[in-house]
Amino acid sequence: MTEQTEQEARAAVYAAIRQVAPDVDTDDLDEGARLRQDLELDSLDFLRLIKTIHEATGVDIPERDYAVVTTVRVLITYVALHG
């Protein structure tokens, strides 16, 4: 995973978070934040989030991996690795 891939993944994830949860300030986001508990995304928000990421990056997160992408950091890494 190159530095650039990770930056691109981060940009896509942040943009998707801003779209789904406009009140979350991604400029000052703790990447350890948990998507469900800390960012308060519900299951429909989560679906919108990964759909937005898929449209931007082409990375599809299958349902069996939903349980894996728990935090912002893991989500960025996941997108970078599968991009």
Place this chain on the structure above:
Amino acid sequence: MPALGADTEQGSVVEWLVKPGDCVHRGDMVAVVDTEKADIDVESFEEGVVAELLVEVGTTVLVGAPLARITQTPAAEVEPTVPTTSAPAPALARAVPVPGFVSPPMRQLAHRLGIDTDALHGTGKHGALTRADVEQAAAALSTAEQPPARHRPPAEQPSAPAVTPLTVRRVRSSPLARRVAKSLGVDLAVVPGTGAGGAVTEADVRNVTTAPPVAEPAAAPVIAPTAGPTAGPTAAPTDAAERAAGLLRAIGSLMARSKKTIPHYYLSTTLDLRAALAWMEQYNSARPIAERLVPAALLPKASALAARDVPEVNDFFTEGSFQPSAAVHLSVAVAVRRGGLVAPAPHDADTLPLEVLMKQLRDLVSRARGGRFLARINELLQNPEEL
């Protein structure tokens, strides 16, 4: 001005979606109204031609004030018909999502061009109807006949040439986006919207000022104050706080009234969801993200079927007796980000195929989370006994 909540006394028109000469049908969205609780799309409950808009954008009027005059299609004049009654309406408890595929501007455009949106297949997100879809259908239709003539208003009505709608872009936008656009001198018509129904969001406006209009939001910086993950919106915190307070006031007042007038009882049970979840996983594995289900769609569907099968739990208490309801309108509570709750109700949830219910839920959640949803005002005003 319809009553949009038990304690709503006034509202302001933030956008007209129709103009004099336009044909409207029952259920067509005609205006966006700003209340303390949210921007609400107001539907017409009459069919006819818009004769006159009585309230200018930005004007605040009291509940009950006429917003527009609609004349019936052939000749008969009917006095003000866009929501004018002052009957208090707990609209929020009964707000209903529109299936997400036709955004209001596209509905209006299709309507003006005489296109039946039901017959079109959208090519946008979630099968949403895009401008190109509508224009293509209009072009196809115009080879056979002159479509605009079908909805031509009476001759004396001022009406724009039929081609105008193609060049005028009606812009859906949030109040915050409009304020920011105004302060930055941005014309909303040139901002590509990424919000619900193509609405222009504040971020979209800022993107335009910092990047070419075609840039992905991801590429453009968003100006925001530094704060924790749950911080408020990026501008006008005082305004946001006021809105939040207004929202809570409206919720409190509606809930108090509901508890006072409706007998409450609570049923609960424990379900083994393994079979359902295994089925859902199987269903989802073969589908793109946009078509996948979540358990939050299975449970309301199951509840709706239960309410259909056991009508005793689906009735109204009126005039001292319980009256069974013929339909299952399922209210779903959705938490609003930054506090609050709205409870829109997909109609006929028992008969909706699961994927349709899922679409409606997805749409209503994204509206509710963004502070926008549609109030089925006409229905409320026409059936005040249901309130």
